[in-house]
Amino acid sequence: MFESAVARRLVERVTGPVLGPDDDGYAAEVAGFNRIVEHSPAIAVGVRDALEVREVIDFAAEAVIPVAVQGTGHGPSTAAEGTGLLLNTRRMTDVSIDPGARIARAGAGAQWRHVIEAAAAHGLAPLNGSSPLVGVVGYTLGGGLALMSRKYGFAADHVTAIEVVTADARLRIATAEQNEDLFWALRGGKGNFGVVTAIEFGLVPVTQIYGGGLFFPGEAAADVLHGWRSWVETVPDEMSSSLALMRMPDMEPIPEFLRGRLVAHVRVLHLGPADEGERLVKPLREVADAMVDTLAEMPYTRCAEIHNDPTFPIPYHERSVMLRELGDDAAAELLALAGPESGCVDLAVELRHMGGALTRPPAVPNAVDHRDAAFCLSTLALPGPGARPAQVVEGMAAWTTGRRYLNFCAGAEMGALAEEGYGADTYARLRDIKTQYDPDNLFRFNHNIPPRTDA
Structure with missing residues (x-):
């Protein structure tokens, strides 16, 4: 814990809260949306503008205190703990x-x-x-x-x-x-x-989209998976989709038809007229009898209705791997790992269709290294007895590009896997730039790219 005189120096430099573990409001200040990681830093600071960020970083660098940065806390990895400082940016919402x-x-x-x-x-x-x-x-x-x-x-x-x-x-x-x-x-x-x-x-x-979802019973999962993977090979770039095998707990506010059972959920967004979207999704509607069909034209402001992601904080492991293909063997293995007879207990096992503009280099090059992937496979799993959060992605190793999508990698053990998000050349360049701008690894409570020690 910091000496009180040191902490007072920081209080004088920011208008937001400066809190220690024994202070009221500390738990709320360090908590993120995904509670799978529990931060316990010596001090938590809420900032309101860039000037206050500078003050906090100047303080941390001078005192040699590692810094975690948190906005919403959807993708936590390494926990901020011990003598660390958590800098909360959630008040900077302009x-x-x-x-x-x-x-x-x-x-x-x-x-x-x-x-x-x-x-x-x-x-x-x-x-x-x-x-x-x-x-x-x-x-x-x-x-x-x-x-x-x-x-x-x-x-x-x-x-x-x-x-x-x-x-x-x-x-x-x-x-x-x-x-x-x-x-x-x-x-x-x-x-x-x-x-x-x-x-x-x-x-x-973009103002209007054609989107929503098709919910199929779990016993139709094989037909839906095979039908969907064939269908994505025929659609234009304007059509984006994913397929999730979901096992939701039997609890509110989850819709009753999803509770306590396996459901195959195809999520769809089409950039084009509704009649064109209807024509394109017709083959999907024919793979099996849907339990619920929400596909319709809607304003883009309703795009959250496509996936219906959770809106309340919960703890969940998140894993991902990028797939180079999804042929017959890969589909069969995925069904064995996550289908009706698998014994899988993950909340969701999702395949997102890549391709299209995702394969093309940007006008200004950047460090994103997933342009050769055909699908992104990700999983969500609750902690507790029986949880095997890595089982599905590890089981699909034979079909991966060898890389993970780090935005879909949450959990304390995920912080050490940053290298798996990049190709060798990209990662080497990232380490060089890290060494230039953060040679002491001040920003280390993350999917950490360490500076070179021989620089």
Whole structure:
């Protein structure tokens, strides 16, 4: 624990809370959305702007205190504990839109729902993921596999500027023309290079979508999987989809038809007229009799209804691996691991269709290294007896690209796996840039890319 005199120095430098483990409000300040990781730092600080971020980082660097950064806490890995400091950015929720340039600027604590609402007023939409409650910054720094990515690519591909406080407490602007190496590393390298205080990125002209889901009974899982994997080979880039084998607990507020049973859920988003979407999904509707069909035209502001991700904090393990293919053998193995007779207890085993714009390099290169994957396989599992969170992804090892999508890797043991998110050349360059900007690994409570020790 810090000496009181040291802590008082920090209190004098920020307007947000500065809390220790015995203080009221500490537990709420360190808690994130995914409770699988429990942070227990010596001190937690809530910041309100970039100036306060600089003050905190200057304090931490001077006192040699490692720093964790948390906005919403959807993808935690290494816990902040011991003498560490947790910097909470959730109060920095400012969002502005430049409709002429189709550019959004979001503060460090902004969630996608803030951007979706602001952009919709101008007939625009961001490249957000399945949950609008996820933080803009953390999601984008990890690459950002968006609902519309098959048409537009990764969210990181559309970033135009990043405002970041590095380990020397300097506020830097990273763009394609300024601090170019840092700009490359931040877009895909996650939170290893500093505290992002604001991010600017392109929006797309989308107001209406055709989307929703088809829910099939678990006994039809094999037919649905085989039908869906054949179907995705025929669809245009405007069609994005995923297939989840779900086992929801028997509890409210989960819809009754999902509780306590295996359900195959096909999630769909189509960028185009509703009649075209209806024509394209017709083969899916024919693979089996759906229990529930929610496919319809809707405003983009309702995009959360496609996946219906949880809206309340829970603890869950999250694992992922990128697949190069999903042929007959791979599909059979996945069914053996997660199908009706598998004994799998994971909440969800999901395949997201990649391809399209996700395979193409961005206009400004970045550190996102998943452009050769055909599918992203991810799993969610509750902790406790019988939980085997790694079983499915490890069982599919024969068909992987050898890489993980780190945004879908949550849990204390995931922090040491950053190298598995990148190819060898990309990871080597990331380590070089880490060594330049954070040689003492101040930012280490994350999917950590360590600096070189021989620099």
